[in-house]
Amino acid sequence: MPTSGTQSTGDAGESIHREYVMDVRIVAADDGPGERRYRFEAPHHRGETFDDPETAELYADVYFDVNGFQEEGTGERGVPPVMYQAGRDTIAAYLYTREGVDVEWLGSFFAHRPEKVERMIDNVRKRAESIRRGAAERGSA
Template identity: 55%
Template structure:
């Protein structure tokens, strides 16, 4: 589940769950409730997830789409950069949204759920290749 995060209260404990290049990261935020995982990137509003895997998939989508911003797309809108990044990126983005689950995304695309999982795997692998290539060129 994701939602806009309005910065945690002072009592919350934060730690970096996963750090990427270009100041992109997933931060674990723990307070009295269950931990949440907030995606952070420059020029991108914080989006929080209940599941760390969905936060990481969202980060992978971010890299595959060469960044994107959701402001102005509405609650159920899809940023144009996501649509232009291809079917696997679009399916992965939709899978990471709180109002969707694997079966719904599979139905939307007219596919079996295992195909959507394959799309997510392709996106994760492609994002890692993008990050590795950037690091080889000295991008931090």
């Protein structure tokens, strides 16, 4: 189960936005006057930074949905190979976290209406929540 709060990370201008099981978290960092960025952190993951917390949280959902992934070596526009095994909804959710991608673009890419794309993304969120809940129940801190 994710927890939210303003717990400090020890670095000036940073706080934990959301903390998940298995040492996964999203850190909110000041990126200039009135600007915040949200950095996804997980063990053995280089970390990604996002402009808004919702996108960072969806990225975390994708991470849990595929049991973790690495982006190194996938290139600027590539998709980590593990996504292909996870299915179209996971690929759609991952692509949605990329800059400049919206549900209309995804709908065109997958030949679906935007409402269907939103359901695909929601499926990933639900699976990720179930995975985190199961990990917490098993005591995977």
